[in-house]
Amino acid sequence: MILTGLALGAVLGIVMQRGRFCVTGMLRDIFLQRTWRSFVALLIVIAVHAVGLAALTSTGVISPNYSTFAPAAIVIGGFVFGLGIILAGGCASGTWYRSGEGLVGSWIALIMYGLSAAAMKTGALSGFNGWMKSWETSATTVPETLGVSPWWFAIALAVVTFFLARHFLAKDAARPKVTLNQPWWRKPLHMYTAGAVIGLIGVIAWPLSAATGRNSGLGITTPTSDVVNYTTTGDTAHINWGTMLVLGLLVGSFLAAKATGEFRVRVPDATTTVRSVFGGAMMGVGASLAGGCTVGNGMVQTSLFSYQGWVALLFIALGVGAGAKLWLKPKKVVTPEPTETYTTEESVHHTGAVSAEDAVLNPTSGDIDGDIDGGTEGGVVTKPSFAVATGTVALKAPKPARKAQPLGEGRYLLDAMGAVCPFPVIEAKDAIQEIDTGEALVIDFDCTQGTESIPQWAVDNGHEVTDFHQKGESAWQITVVKG
Template sequence: MIITGLAVGAVLGIVMQRGRFCVTGMLRDIFLQRSWRTFVGLLVVIAVHAVGLAALTSAGVITPTYDNFAPAAVILGAFIFGFGIILSGGCASGTWYRSGEGLVGSWIALATYAVSTAAMKTGVLSGFTNFMFSWETELTTLPALFGISVWWFVVPFAALTIYLVRHFLTLEAKRPKIARLGNQPAWKRPLHVYTAGALIGLIGVIAWPLSAAAGRNSGLGITTPTAHTLQYITTGDESYLNWGVMLVLGILVGSFIAARSTGEFRVRVPDSVTSVRSVIGGTMMGVGASLAGGCTVGNGMVQTSLFSFQGWIALLFIAIGVGVAAKIFLKPATAAKKKTPDTGTYSTEQSLANETVTSAEDRVLKVADNPAVSPAPLGGLKMATGLINIQPAVSEKLRELGDGYYALDSLGAVCPFPLIEAKDVMQDLQSGQHLVIDFDCTQATDAIPQWCATDGHEVTDFRETGEASWQITVKKG
């Protein structure tokens, strides 16, 4: 029966990848963009999950058990986890599915997450974990505290979620239409975040009875299965090969299938700073999730849908950790001010053509039309082998292409830095000028167009320029 875990995980990985479903980004947007739009996507997951699990429990199909709330462990662990997911670039499930997109930084974070989780649960740090859980309360869930049916919480929460979804969809309808890739068929376009949320909630409902049938009385979960995956690999003990392990492996497989079939897979090697952050962030994720009793899936989706104290308080302090880390680390890069000669050279790894800019048609440069861009051996990475003439930049981060067009190279930058840098340099441009952004961050294919629609900028061109690489031209409003 554990093979059903692989199937559920594969479907979950496909939906998360196509929906760019990232709880880290949802929480981060609250602090950096003052937007609750994507966070409502998480509420959709919780609402669908809550209705489904309440129905299954009422029908006697599943029998959830509830841990006593351990305040010190949950609060400290959740904060550490939230801080760590900013450094690693994604939460636990996000790290698994982004690994399937070819992000080596996510591979690094996933490895250290697995090691630290195993150390906290059964290894050298298990004593600290037990100590933190030694102080616990009698509190389990809100329905148990008030002695009422869980439906008294499920129905109002679902109604609130429906209201918020309608509110934000109405706002979207009033905004300019979100730009979509112009050279892609409809089936390759990403899912709306609310659609993805509803599907993930439904997958979670289906997962619980399938997991229970395999001897695991739980639903979706990432942290313990990640530790068990490492323990099975290193010890060969088949007791670790369970439904949860198959679930997380399925997420990796499903994400890879989705990314590969839509041209969004490419091996992307991080720079040294990103690699170090991935190591630290992955370690903090494992430590934090072990103390908190779960990650953004186990706590933020499952325990919240059961209305447990652990789930909601953990989600709150994960958000606080995200907010603190975002304020510290998620800032635009600073560029040294220096004189730029009247004529210089500039090259990027993928998207700027290897020619002198002489006409308006040359301002938006295409990799596909550039014979000087040749493939490199790793993951389809391409390198521009020549140089182009440019004009002095208004910002050290920008290169002028002429006639009010400027180039920003965000290739290799992980989410949310392409958006952060674009917003930063846009302040240096005048209304009517164009910013040509080259990037290979999958999440930015949605984040940048959303920003343009919200802030009143016009997307004049948006195209795929290669495997997992895109170019968008934005006219400042």
């Protein structure tokens, strides 16, 4: 029966990969793009999941266990997890499916995530984890506290989410549509569609998991730590429905990426590697303290309307906001040091001759006190009548460095290959400031999520996308004309 976890995980991996579904990006957009558009996709997951779980519990199909609220662990853990997913470049499920796309940085983050989660749950840090959770309250869910049916909350959330989704879909319909120039079956899923399907998968997960004796639904952190524990100890007790789920997620995302030309092994630079190490470790520690990640808390516990789920999601979001402020900045382009010098003749001319107009407007550039007889020739103040040392030369000021490299005819290139999301968008926002209205910025990138975020940024900011195509295996080019 645990193989149903593998099958459902594979479907989940396909949907997440094709929908570019990552909660990190949804929360990050609130702070970087000042939009709640993508966050609504998460609300769709929660709403669909909540209605399904209300139906399953009211009919007696499942009987969820509700965790008591441990404020310190959940608040600190959520915030640390939020910081970690910014460094790692993706949330827990996002790190699994991006590993299936061939991102070595995600592999590194995933390993550190599993190791730190295992240390917190069963290893050296388990004492600290237990101590942090020792301060707990008796509160479990909001409906239980108020003494009402969870149906009230599920229906209310579904109605609010419906109107929010309709609002943003209407706004999108009024704007120019930007799609990849490729067959329909290779085009990404709309994130709202992906959210609805993921919500249904979450509902189906509960009875399938319960049939194996595991009273839970979707989960990433504990199964990831179980994978590490089994790998290091060989104890088959760690092989369960949850471990099959996360392994299936990896398999599904790989199959989807390979079939659509979006798989390619991409090795990160040193900075990204270091961030992946620390980000992955923080993810494991934070998720263990908070009792779940963006799936366990952000999708499952929120659907049960538990205090743990909603408070954890809030502090994950605050951690994402702080992390975005600290680390998500465009690279500085440093103007190189002068390397070329003026020739002797150029140097003499450069330092000794100024225009007559400049001599009038700026007397200090010519004969200051009348002691030096420079004279004029053809409207130009000539060099003074004393000998100038011929070995004295001046350094030529280099041309200012820029991100947008000129291609000619009003076109400029931004090479964002190798930059993980959201850096292609961050760099594009910076580079487009260097060009004039009506000029084109050609962006080369290989971040899968950029196929959604870059055109959305362009349209939102009044720019025109004139070309968008896939260049090869997990490589794209988009041309944005500055508006």
